Amino acid sequence: MLQKFQNHLSHNFQFLTGKKLLLATSGGIDSMVMLSLFQQLDYKIAIAHCNFQLRGVDSFSDQNFVKDYATENEIPVFITQFDTTAFAEDYKVSTQVAARELRYNWFYELAETEDYDYILTAHHADDNLETFLINLSRGTGLDGLTGIPEQNEKVVRPLLAFSQKELADYAELHNVQWREDSSNASDKYLRNKIRHHLVPMLKELNPNFLSSFTTTQTYLQDAKDMVEDATIMVYQQVASQEEDKITFDLKKLLKLPNYKSYLYQWLNEFGFSAWEDIYDLVNSQSGKFVYAPEYRLLKDRETLILSPFYYVNEKEEFLITADQKVVNVPLNMTFSSAAEMTIVSNKTIFVDSDKLDYPLVLRRWNEGDQFQPFGMDGKSKKLSKFFKDEKLSLLEKEKIWLLCSNDNIVWVIGLRQDERFKIKNTTKNIIKIELD
Structure with a gap:
């Protein structure tokens, strides 16, 4: 030997x-x-x-x-x-x-x-x-x-x-x-x-059973290698990855005769085990999801979104004082005086400083929250309806933070400023707020 x-x-x-x-x-x-x-x-x-x-x-x-x-x-x-x-x-x-x-x-x-x-x-x-x-x-x-x-x-x-x-x-x-x-x-x-x-x-x-078994395992390994090659090729056609999420295109996925097998190969390593629930998710209504210990698979319109699962504390709040110029938690934001309003974007807004009541509050959104979206002439809109119009997934909605003055929303951060705090011709003090 x-x-x-x-x-x-x-x-x-x-x-x-x-x-x-x-x-x-x-x-x-x-x-x-x-x-x-x-x-x-x-x-x-x-x-x-x-x-x-x-x-x-x-x-x-x-x-x-x-x-x-x-x-x-x-x-x-x-x-x-x-x-x-x-x-x-x-x-x-x-x-x-x-x-x-x-x-x-x-x-x-x-x-x-x-x-x-x-x-x-x-x-x-x-x-x-x-x-x-x-x-x-x-x-x-x-x-x-x-x-x-x-x-x-x-x-x-x-x-x-x-x-x-x-x-x-x-x-x-x-x-x-x-x-x-x-x-x-x-x-x-x-x-x-x-x-x-x-x-x-x-x-x-069969006295030669062990030898026959070894041969069979060689064939199985070859089959596994073929499956892995096919899985990678199809993944490149069906899936897209950005930051901490993977999105699967259901229209492309459902054209595959063995789409369940591909889902198993892609998701098994993330700890999922409720396979029948996952297969049902493909044809479920938008917003349904299946959990693994550390991940979640979400049905969002014509996609499945795989992302890390984390607990969202809806009561979590952070206070911002009048003299605070930099915020590092839970988001990176800067506050600075401005002589005039320049370019407004999803990451930069300009507000009338005199309309703010300190301390400002950073908080999660809640069902029933309303604001007056910038550019809508003072008309109120529920955040839930606004998110639906913006076609936000559940995952995207969970990441939303609000900047508030008293009970009023100043900014749906990263999405839209509130009309009530916009700059006017009569505005004397301008605050520029940037999301890094």
């Missing part, structure tokens, strides 16, 4: 040569075989061991075993301990998820602080099969069916091409010592149930 492993590294992981490698080592057979292989090939390696404190004395015995091995073989070693149970309870996640979060966060931090180029884990072909079956049982897309990636950023998995049997044969031949994790014998976890019962049955039905 050593020669086969060396050839595998030469063909697929040439970039590891000469790099500093951090080997995730539990003390079990898989990680100890990986450690042995890299020792024999003279790579620059160090050991990273996590003690999750989930098996009492056995967890500390594993820790001591790895530490002693590192000392005997003069390999740098880094060891940490986690209160995994407390973490799982605090963050309301399973023990397995907690352990994964803890170890990978620590691996990345360790690689950064100790200047290691890559983190290597000992996942093998049987692990890949088990992951495939777990994802299949829960329902998944192509991502779940293509299994564990050989590389994910700094994390590299050089044993994915090798079976558990090959690792066990190598360990026996080279007298590799390891620690047996007693929890592997339990059927408490889904992975162990699949490992102990389903996988042996599949291998009994």
Whole structure:
């Protein structure tokens, strides 16, 4: 196996040569075989061991075993301990998820602080099969069916091409010592149930099942690559991005025979999971939306708008005093005296200073707010109607701030000044207000 492993590294992981490698080592057979292989090939390696404190004395015995091995073989070693149970309870996640979060966060931090180029884990072909079956049982897309990636950023998995049997044969031949994790014998976890019962049955039905599975995954990966290429090409035709939002043109989207599949590919990475609600949103009335933990997908006329979700406090207010010339929160604004009115724009207005009552107030708009839009000869208009006429989306309306004097709106900031505060021939003091 050593020669086969060396050839595998030469063909697929040439970039590891000469790099500093951090080997995730539990003390079990898989990680100890990986450690042995890299020792024999003279790579620059160090050991990273996590003690999750989930098996009492056995967890500390594993820790001591790895530490002693590192000392005997003069390999740098880094060891940490986690209160995994407390973490799982605090963050309301399973023990397995907690352990994964803890170890990978620590691996990345360790690689950064100790200047290691890559983190290597000992996942093998049987692990890949088990992951495939777990994802299949829960329902998944192509991502779940293509299994564990050989590389994910700094994390590299050089044993994915090798079976558990090959690792066990190598360990026996080279007298590799390891620690047996007693929890592997339990059927408490889904992975162990699949490992102990389903996988042996599949291998009994077809002795070459693992090889056939690997071939199938290669085909699935090819299909995934094709899907990703098509997704990118169609995205460029249907979507446009500006600042913090992405807009999807529904007229173009609905011409696609498989538009739901494209939506899934585009939105999955943003944490959405209510797919039927998203597909229904396409044909819903304007103003409807679907939430992900940190994002929102909004139906706005003939578009879908994807944007970060944030909480809007409608009661939030900021005061501006008469001597204040610069405002930095929540917007960047400047106030200055002017001799005359020059060019007015959405970002610059001129008002009659004597009509202002201080302190001025910056606030969000509310249902029922009215103002007299500049140029409408004193006619009042509800803000909700004004926004509708301006064809503002819900996202755009949420970003609106008002500059007010007492209960009167001076400026719908960035959109329209109020007629009541405009400059006249009789105006003596002019204030120029600019939005940066």
